[in-house]
Amino acid sequence: MGRLTAIVIGSAAGGAFPQWNCRCPVCQLAWAGDPRVRPRTQASLALSADGENWTLLNASPDLGAQIRATRALHPRGEIRGSPIGAVVLTGGEIDQIAGLLHLRESAPFALYATAATHAAVASNAMYAALNAVTRRAVGPGEKFSLPGGIEAELFTVPGKLPLYLEGENPEIGAESAANVGVEISANGARLIFIPGAAAVTNALMTRLSRADAVLFDGTLFTDDEMIRSKTGAKTGRRMGHMPIDGDGGTLNALAGLHARRIFVHINNTNPILIDGSPERKRVNDKGWEVAEDGMEIVL
Numbered sequence: 001m002g003r004l005t006a007i008v009i010g011s012a013a014g015g016a017f018p019q020w021n022c023r024c025p026v027c028q029l030a031w032a033g034d035p036r037v038r039p040r041t042q043a044s045l046a047l048s049a050d051g052e053n054w055t056l057l058n059a060s061p062d063l064g065a066q067i068r069a070t071r072a073l074h075p076r077g078e079i080r081g082s083p084i085g086a087v088v089l090t091g092g093e094i095d096q097i098a099g100l101l102h103l104r105e106s107a108p109f110a111l112y113a114t115a116a117t118h119a120a121v122a123s124n125a126m127y128a129a130l131n132a133v134t135r136r137a138v139g140p141g142e143k144f145s146l147p148g149g150i151e152a153e154l155f156t157v158p159g160k161l162p163l164y165l166e167g168e169n170p171e172i173g174a175e176s177a178a179n180v181g182v183e184i185s186a187n188g189a190r191l192i193f194i195p196g197a198a199a200v201t202n203a204l205m206t207r208l209s210r211a212d213a214v215l216f217d218g219t220l221f222t223d224d225e226m227i228r229s230k231t232g233a234k235t236g237r238r239m240g241h242m243p244i245d246g247d248g249g250t251l252n253a254l255a256g257l258h259a260r261r262i263f264v265h266i267n268n269t270n271p272i273l274i275d276g277s278p279e280r281k282r283v284n285d286k287g288w289e290v291a292e293d294g295m296e297i298v299l
Contacts, residue, residue, distance in 0.1 A: 009066040011291035012040035014095035049186035053148030063099030085147035089113035092120030114177035189299035195265040218263025
């Protein structure tokens, strides 16, 4: 029997790190080649329970480069073929779905998402180019099987609609099928992936307490980080992301968690990207790791 293996093929938030048009203090280090920071692509996870069949959690705009950088995802078998048999989406944000267009060359795969996310994808005519995809709608709380002996379940997480759908007065922190997490079970191991969370509810904490590993929203270190760095006008909570630090932040909210804890979906402004920074030390001292591209988790 194999072990559940997860490869972080992308660990950054939308725009990646360094972001192409950004000279915030953290991005400046990357542009200068500072060894304390390492470039990161946009967040996605590859999973396998048998080492042969792989599932992607989200399909970032960087997916083509991520596949080329990950040997386990290279083509095999016939002239055309791929070990990627399924993709599971946690929402319809651009950095979660744009990479699907990298999978349009007639290699069959199944696409799992809520009906709301499928509708967001289907509303864009470009995705009709996915001519070998089987679209499967699954509701929160509904268990489904993935290739290679993996069982999965989607569950609602406080958040918001994708930016391009949110309108003038979006509801922030609501639980709906527009923003979900994924619970993965295989070979006696349990992993949870939540790239976007506006808050931690009691029900979510109960679910997380059953996991062996949790990859959780690490977008911003402080709620006003983008305002202070002059890279944006919104707080993290307004964007549907709870901050890592501060009152109601992740470090406090998940302090009682005993699973392996890893921050993922990290914005380019976030100082936890800097090895040796006070913010990195703070999260490490609290038992958290910071995801980077190529990180492998074996459970």
